[in-house]
Amino acid sequence: MMKTLKEKLLQLKEKRKLYLLLKYISGAFLFIVFSILLLFSLVYFNVFGKLPDKEELTSIINEEASLIYSSDDIVIGKIFAENRTNIQLAQIPNHLKEALIATEDKRFYSHNGYDGQSYARVFFRSILLRDSSGGGGSTITQQLIKNLYGRQYDGVLSLPINKIKELIIASRIEKLYTKDEILLLYLNSVPFGENSFGIESAANRFFNKSVSELNIEESTVLIGMLKANTYYNPRLHPKNALQRRNTVLQLMKSENYLSQKTADSLQKTPIALNYHNLDLNTSAGYFNYQVKKKATEIIKVVNESSNNNYNLETDGLKIHTTLNYEIQKIAEKSAKKQLIIKQKQLDKELASNRLRNRWLKKQQFTQEDKQNRTLQLFDWDSTKTITGNKIDSLWYYDKMLNASVLVTNPKNGAVISWVGGNNFNTLPFDMVLSHRQIASAFKPFLYATALENGISPCDYFENEEKTYPKYENWKPQNADYSSTPDKKVALWYALIKSMNIPSVNLYFKLEREWLVDTCKKLLFPEITDDAPSIALGTLDVSLYEATRAYGTFANNGEMNDLYMIDKITDKQGNIIYESTTQEAKRIFTKESSQTLTTILQKAVEQGTGSSIRNRYKIKSPLASKTGTAQNYTNAWFMAYTPNIVFGTWVGTSKNDVHFTSGNGSGSSLALPIVANILKEIENNPELKNKYLTSFDIPEDIASSINCSPYREKGIKGFFNRLFGKKKEEN
DSSP: OHHHHHHHHHHHHHHHHHHHHHHHHHHHHHHHHHHHHHHHHHHHTTTTSOOOOHHHHTTOOOOBOEEEEOTTSOEEEEEOSSEEOOOOGGGSOHHHHHHHHHHHOTTTTTSSSSOHHHHHHIIIIIIISOOGGGOOOOOHHHHHHHHHHOOOOOGGGHHHHHHHHHHHHHHHHHHHSOHHHHHHHHHHHOBOSTTEESHHHHHHHHHSSOGGGOOHHHHHHHHHHTTOTTTTOTTTOHHHHHHHHHHHHHHHHHTTSSOHHHHHHHHTSOOOOOOOOHHHHOSOHHHHHHHHHHHHHHHHHHHHHHTOOOOTTTBOOEEEESOOHHHHHHHHHHHHHHHHHHHHHHHHHHHHHTHHHHHHHHOOOOTGGGSOEEEEEOOSSSOEEEEEOHHHHHHHHHTOEEEEEEEEOTTTOBEEEEEOSSOTTTOOSOTTSOEEEOGGGGHHHHHHHHHHTTOOTTOEEEOSOOOBGGGTTBOOOOTTOOOOTTEEEEHHHHHHTTOHHHHHHHHHHSOHHHHHHHHHHTTOOOOOSOOGGGGGTOSEEEHHHHHHHHHHHHTTTEEOOOBOEEEEEOTTOOEEEEOOOOOOEEOSOHHHHHHHHHHHHHHHHHSTTTHHHHTTOOOSOOEEEEEEOGGGOOEEEEEEETTEEEEEEEEESSTTSOOSSGGGSIIIIIHHHHHHHHHHHHTOHHHHHHHSOOOOOOHHHHGGGOSOSEEEOHHHHHHHHHTTOOOOOO
């Protein structure tokens, strides 16, 4: 009896415990439900930040990069806050959509923006059972919201608040957009790493094709990256990417998008990557940088004048430029080829003349600068990794030869090609705009000034060395140290041979202000002193200024300012800016320009530019002039036809390191770059017919230089002229 009572008391006690437990559980459950409802209500009524309303959601527009096009319609660059190019629904292949749905959201077409089954799986497997393989609970719609609006930090409540926000916004979006429209928004917004956003940018980056051209294997690689875009990056981690791609293929098979046979077959194929990163491998980096600067100025004016608000970084504008992509590639290839050859020659000279020791004495280094470390240096084919110190790095770059090439159309000023240096990403300083001593490439402007002021190409000038006490006993010499005390030299011949002594004598025959005025018209830097050495090209001029000025001779005495942008359109193709025909500025008379061109054509045949015919076998009509600065510090070569002007400069970044032999002359260092460009153009019938056109110079002007290159001085010369000696030999 007593035992039965005890049992009953124990049972009663157990029931009470159970009742209390159920009470606590119910209370906790009700508290959790109440808390969730309260939190949901607080989020819904914008306590934790305003949620996008219907009007905002119906006007979702992904930011889009502006594209830079060459004149032959090649995309050569992008301007962006986020590297994104949006696509239309019709461009998305079915297999891409199927791969996305099979991998990210199997019930995409059946849920309303949130997936209850996924939430249950996440709660039980990922949270309660701590199973990291349980997967995430976000639908494609919710992932889209995360891509568009990001997530904010609210302390310990960050995760539930952000999940509730995504759930609410997802349900709103599902009421406003079709499922396929949501897929499109998602694919246009999703990040793929490497500062690349949207499926079109990813397709271009990793496979160098548009999204509409992707095959199943490529689509599954890109969809596989969505789980972890760095870990599954096919360039950085090809094995991980291959494994993930095959997982996506199996998921597609599980959802019956692929047969087992097709899935197995595709899994055996390697990833055929065709990596194309405009940021790293751009063929026109220096040009694109200038285009961005110009386009920014243009858009600012357009916005102010039309009350618009265009944004270069976000509005997907299309910038159509003057650059010819084919010639740009030729110019870059030609510069690279020449510099690789000449760098070896320079390194050999530097090793033998102990210039590095003299260079070291001019530097100031700390003890830290002398400590060795791993250095990554620019190399033509790839980044060069060496073990060295800061001194080694500085010497490497100080002795590095750089080249700049500028090609323009003299008739309108359009920039056809712009090579600002060896590599824009590692060496961004633009040598096209760098001011360097122009050397003998300046002489045509001196001689054209003389022609403008009544001096004939058959006037003769002294070619005898002379000292000028007024100018600190300056004694100019010809480059080959020759002189002809008993003979004078004709103006035309002095120019084609680039003689210094006759050029100085010509300078003194002119009014100095005439030359200063010419330079001012050509928009050269101001001449601030009265040194006669200006006649030999001591003025510092940029390749940009020099090429524009040579265009004056090609264009019969009229100079056009250079420009790079033909037009800008919005993403729908509406023109918002279009360049207008500029009025050329008259610098020289047509007759003077044609006479000067006749002389410079002669320089190609038998003067300083003759190797372009003799060695490189260039047959096209051409006028040219070389330039070699003192001590071989700067090498120039300028050439033109009526439809194209070529300018190139070669040298080191500083004048401290340079050739000490004729290997550093304009004809040896700079001329071959233009010669190789010309050779490629001659082999292309379309480019040849367009640019390598003949000069149309009247016979009387062409024959105006048909006089003897030398004239003997004194009585002998007088009698030779009196009795009609026709030609005096060199």
